[in-house]
Amino acid sequence: xxxxxxxxxxxxxxxxxxxxxxxxxxxxxxxxxxxxAINTQVGEVKTGSTVQLPLITWGGDIATxxxxxxxxxxxxxxxxxxxxxxxxLFREDDFKKQVEMYMRGETPYLRGTMGMINMAVEVxxxxxxxxxxxxxxxxxxxxxxxxxxxxxxxxxxxxxxxAKDLCGKTIALQAxxxxxDFLSKFxxxxxxxxxxxxxxxxxxxxxxxxxxxxxLRNDRKVDAAMVxxxxxxxxxxxxxxGTGAEKSAKGTKIxxxxxxxxxxxxxVYVVRADxxxxxxxxxxxxxxxxxxxxxxxxxxxxxxxxxxxxYKKTFTASAEILLDSDKAVADAEGLYGDAKFVGYPxxxxxxxxANYLRNFDKRTAEIQNAxxxxxxxxxxxxxxxxxxxxxxxxxxxxxxxxxxAPKFEKDEVAKVxxxxxxxxxxxxxxxxxxxxxxxxNQNSFSAEAYAESFARVVDLAATYGGAVxxxxxxxxxxxxxKGKKSGESDVVLSRTRQAAKNLSMARANAVRDSVIAxxxxxxxxVDASQLVVVGHGINKPKNGMCGNDPCAPKTxxxxxxxxxxxxxxxxxxxxxxxFKPL
Amino acid sequence: xxxxxxxxxxxxxxxxxxxxxxxxxxGGSNDLSxxxxxxxxxxxxxxxxxxKGKEVQLAANVLMENYYIVFDGSGSMDEKACGSxxxxxxxxxxxxxxxxxxxxxxxxLGLLVFSRDGIREVVPLGSGPKNREDFARAVENIRADGxxxxxxxxxxxxxxxxxxxxxxxxxxxYRMGVVTDGEANSGxxxxxxxxxxxxxxxxxxxxxxxxxxxxxxxxxxxxVTYREARDxxxxxxxxxxxxxxxxxxxxxxxEKQ
Numbered sequence: 001x002x003x004x005x006x007x008x009x010x011x012x013x014x015x016x017x018x019x020x021x022x023x024x025x026x027x028x029x030x031x032x033x034x035x036x037a038i039n040t041q042v043g044e045v046k047t048g049s050t051v052q053l054p055l056i057t058w059g060g061d062i063a064t065x066x067x068x069x070x071x072x073x074x075x076x077x078x079x080x081x082x083x084x085x086x087x088x089l090f091r092e093d094d095f096k097k098q099v100e101m102y103m104r105g106e107t108p109y110l111r112g113t114m115g116m117i118n119m120a121v122e123v124x125x126x127x128x129x130x131x132x133x134x135x136x137x138x139x140x141x142x143x144x145x146x147x148x149x150x151x152x153x154x155x156x157x158x159x160x161x162x163a164k165d166l167c168g169k170t171i172a173l174q175a176x177x178x179x180x181d182f183l184s185k186f187x188x189x190x191x192x193x194x195x196x197x198x199x200x201x202x203x204x205x206x207x208x209x210x211x212x213x214x215x216l217r218n219d220r221k222v223d224a225a226m227v228x229x230x231x232x233x234x235x236x237x238x239x240x241x242g243t244g245a246e247k248s249a250k251g252t253k254i255x256x257x258x259x260x261x262x263x264x265x266x267x268v269y270v271v272r273a274d275x276x277x278x279x280x281x282x283x284x285x286x287x288x289x290x291x292x293x294x295x296x297x298x299x300x301x302x303x304x305x306x307x308x309x310x311y312k313k314t315f316t317a318s319a320e321i322l323l324d325s326d327k328a329v330a331d332a333e334g335l336y337g338d339a340k341f342v343g344y345p346x347x348x349x350x351x352x353x354a355n356y357l358r359n360f361d362k363r364t365a366e367i368q369n370a371x372x373x374x375x376x377x378x379x380x381x382x383x384x385x386x387x388x389x390x391x392x393x394x395x396x397x398x399x400x401x402x403x404x405a406p407k408f409e410k411d412e413v414a415k416v417x418x419x420x421x422x423x424x425x426x427x428x429x430x431x432x433x434x435x436x437x438x439x440x441n442q443n444s445f446s447a448e449a450y451a452e453s454f455a456r457v458v459d460l461a462a463t464y465g466g467a468v469x470x471x472x473x474x475x476x477x478x479x480x481x482k483g484k485k486s487g488e489s490d491v492v493l494s495r496t497r498q499a500a501k502n503l504s505m506a507r508a509n510a511v512r513d514s515v516i517a518x519x520x521x522x523x524x525x526v527d528a529s530q531l532v533v534v535g536h537g538i539n540k541p542k543n544g545m546c547g548n549d550p551c552a553p554k555t556x557x558x559x560x561x562x563x564x565x566x567x568x569x570x571x572x573x574x575x576x577x578x579f580k581p582l
Numbered sequence: 583x584x585x586x587x588x589x590x591x592x593x594x595x596x597x598x599x600x601x602x603x604x605x606x607x608x609g610g611s612n613d614l615s616x617x618x619x620x621x622x623x624x625x626x627x628x629x630x631x632x633x634k635g636k637e638v639q640l641a642a643n644v645l646m647e648n649y650y651i652v653f654d655g656s657g658s659m660d661e662k663a664c665g666s667x668x669x670x671x672x673x674x675x676x677x678x679x680x681x682x683x684x685x686x687x688x689x690x691l692g693l694l695v696f697s698r699d700g701i702r703e704v705v706p707l708g709s710g711p712k713n714r715e716d717f718a719r720a721v722e723n724i725r726a727d728g729x730x731x732x733x734x735x736x737x738x739x740x741x742x743x744x745x746x747x748x749x750x751x752x753x754x755x756y757r758m759g760v761v762t763d764g765e766a767n768s769g770x771x772x773x774x775x776x777x778x779x780x781x782x783x784x785x786x787x788x789x790x791x792x793x794x795x796x797x798x799x800x801x802x803x804x805x806v807t808y809r810e811a812r813d814x815x816x817x818x819x820x821x822x823x824x825x826x827x828x829x830x831x832x833x834x835x836x837e838k839q
Contacts, residue, residue, distance in 0.1 A: 411640045418751045422627045440834045478833035485839055489804035491786055494623055495826075498755065498784035502645055505753045535753060539626050548624045552839035559836045 024209050026219045031175035031201040033376055035122040038096065042127040043105035045275050050074075052107040053087040054098055055322065059339030060139035060267045061111075062318045062332065065089065066300075067293030070317035079293045083285040091321060095176050099123065103130050108275035114266040115181025118367045121381045131273035134360065134385040136287045137342050137350045138267040138294075143259035143573075144338025145182060146232035148216060149224040151241060152251035160223060160255065162430045163190035166197060169223035172215035175201035179212075179226035181363075182264040184370030185463065186256060189432065194373040206231055217249045224255070229338065232257075256431065260466040260571045262340065263358040266350070276386070283386070288393055294341045295399055301336070345402030348390050355523035357462035360385055406529035413468055416572060417532045426534075429571040431467060432460060435564045438507070440476060445511045445565070447518035453567070454518040460569050461530055469531050471515070472566040473508030475500035477538035477550035478559055484549070497537060505535025511565045602737060603774040628783045629747040638748045647689040647755040648707055648746050649824055651678065652739045653724060654762035655697030660726035664793035665812040671726040674761045677790075677817040678721045681759075682714055684825060689755075692742060693720055696735045698728035703738070707746050732766040732800075737775045743785050756785040759824040761811065764794035764801075773799035780805055790820035 055061040069075025072089045092098040099120050102110045124130045149160040173179050184194045203210040212225035233239055237248040244250030258264045271283050304311040320326040349356050364383050371377040394400045420426045436453045447454055461469055480496050512531050519526040541550040542561040553559035659671040685691050692707035704720040743756050776799045779785050788807040789800040801808040809820025
């Protein structure tokens with residue numbers, strides 16, 4: 001949940017007071033590159049005993065407030081004070097304004113998502129003093145950011161069901177907002193390029209009539225919108241299918257959230273290159289303070305029952321600083337719940353693990369390519385990070401092991417997928433799917449022969465870490481059909497059918513094992529619990545079923561098309577029992 | 583018996599339309615309707631979901647082979663086999679002992695006996711040396727005396743296999759072998775459960791029978807593998823059929839069907 005829950009409430013009131021209301025005409029904005037939109041003169045960083053430190057309205061920033069002693073000004077005895085730091089916190093959700101302050105030298109720090117930082121990288125690189133150096137990854141979004149689509153058209157026909165249905169469609173999102181990189185990765189995976197969709201930019205993210213949610217509600221030409229979770233719940237009538245009543249949009253449904261795509265939005269801190277050079281030790285203490293605060297805050301939340309006074313103090317201060325009201329504690333808790341702190345292991349992995357498919361360099365390249373495709377950047381521009389000595393930074397921290405537990409309950413997720421298979425609903429919640437083919441009687445699947453497909457599976461597994469990837473084997477039905485035609489007994493046909501099912505399962509298993517081995521050879525860790533095998537036997541031939549039997553393939557190509565293993569990336573957020581608790 | 587019938591009726595109520603048929607009351611009808619040729623087998627939704635409170639843990643290997651034997655320990659099995667000088671129960675027990683030795687070591691084996699003591703699963707599906715020892719001991723202890731509740735016994739055996747199938751998500755091999763002389767009690771005609779099982783599940787049935795005619799549901803040519811068990815060799819052969827491997831291969835050349 002990003003930003004302005006209170007403003008949303010105000011808009012609801014205004015709408016109700018207004019009585020019968022006509023859908024407002026949407027006003028969209030242009031989103032030229034920030035290098036064109038910002039012409040601020042670069043100034044020296046104002047030095048003094050207090051450094052201005054920006055915040056944005058996000059759960060991750062609660063740890064920064066906590067580190068500062070639950071106050072805008074650094075409190076004696078706080079984590080930052082113990083590090084020898086002295087900050088004045090200020091919130092600035094208008095990213096353009098924040099960039100301008102940074103350039104003028106009012107603060108050496110910039111606070112945003114990787115997408116926002118990359119949007120500004122061209123303008124910041126104009127002057128070597130303001131070149132951005134990313135020093136810390138704070139969080140990943142954990143379910144609070146959502147892509148809502150028109151799942152059904154006005155007549156109730158299926159309209160956007162999976163990712164590929166978005167190609168050629170119109171999507172509303174906030175200009176320079178936190179969702180640009182989220183959307184760009186998803187669209188690139190679905191359609192090949194961001195240029196394959198039409199974008200409508202809105203001024204605000206939430207809480208006004210100039211938001212992506214309002215666009216989906218009021219503009220029939222808009223097919224999808226990037227929104228925050230409260231808006232998504234409103235649009236889809238509580239996370240189902242929008243009825244059109246109240247503030248919902250008829251026929252809309254949630255297609256993807258950052259729970260399924262948990263590496264969509266990385267929130268980071270950046271420091272000016274000139275300040276970093278001159279104050280490297282101070283910046284290192286700042287990062288160490290944030291790492292310490294993140295651990296300490298996690299412990300406080302875990303033990304909020306026994307530490308209720310401390311807990312209340314932190315969340316009341318956060319509500320006041322981030323949401324302008326010390327009464328908005330529940331909203332502050334909601335913000336915290338939507339953020340997943342990556343901590344020390346996450347920072348080591350993000351900045352230092354070359355084999356991590358969602359690391360800093362890979363995400364920077366991916367974001368900049370996508371932004372170039374839609375004109376937000378004119379070219380690829382280098383983005384630096386601090387290259388910390390993480391052995392030094394681990395001092396005093398307890399969570400430094402970085403051991404990742406499986407995300408899914410193996411048995412539960414297998415049962416969920418089995419149920420979906422039996423109900424014929426495996427395609428519900430499908431984001432992507434693709435197939436690999438094999439030859440008759442082929443039972444091994446070497447990584448060499450399927451390298452391209454396996455690389456795609458590994459990449460999608462890393463990217464959509466909250467989604468299940470089914471590996472679905474199919475068998476050739478020709479042997480069964482031949483047997484039936486030649487009058488084989490029912491006993492033989494029954495055994496053949498079951499043997500085909502087992503064979504398809506064995507093939508799916510072999511492919512899964514091969515994918516995991518491929519990733520291992522590449523030095524990439526795949527969460528095996530995310531890959532679930534299914535054997536369809538001869539029940540899902542490409543050319544369809546004729547009654548309870550597969551239709552006979554009419555051509556050799558049709559016959560060969562049946563011999564396949566399908567990969568399907570499925571969102572299963574509704575099946576909470578399948579997820580391991582965080 | 584009453585208890586078992588009550589449980590079965592309850593299970594039927596819970597399972598609804600996917601449930602096996604209720605107990606036959608036709609008193610030995612030989613109705614063999616519902617042949618697979620008329621109406622193709624549909625096993626895609628098998629096994630049915632576990633009844634509430636009876637959820638199972640998944641097996642480590644979902645491709646396990648399962649062999650479940652139903653042994654008729656009724657009074658009529660204490661008589662001499664047709665065309666043989668040996669008692670049916672003696673021939674049957676001897677063959678089962680040898681059969682157990684030929685079941686693949688990693689496969690699951692189970693045994694259900696009906697006799698004077700009622701219908702009892704004496705060895706649950708399992709594998710490993712202890713399972714095989716239990717099987718041998720249970721066979722040794724079989725005494726032929728009592729009625730022939732064929733319907734109830736086959737239904738219970740089917741339920742045990744289906745429960746195992748839930749552990750294996752329907753993958754694997756499911757074979758039932760019934761050693762019997764086929765003379766069912768009144769109301770225990772197994773036709774409906776046999777036909778239901780063959781139509782809705784991949785469980786295959788091998789009957790090792792003592793002079794059971796082709797009008798019996800346990801001897802349906804093409805649908806049930808029937809082996810005459812008048813002597814030990816014949817019975818051994820019948821039990822080998824339970825273990826028969828399934829054809830596992832793809833067509834290698836395209837032929838238009």
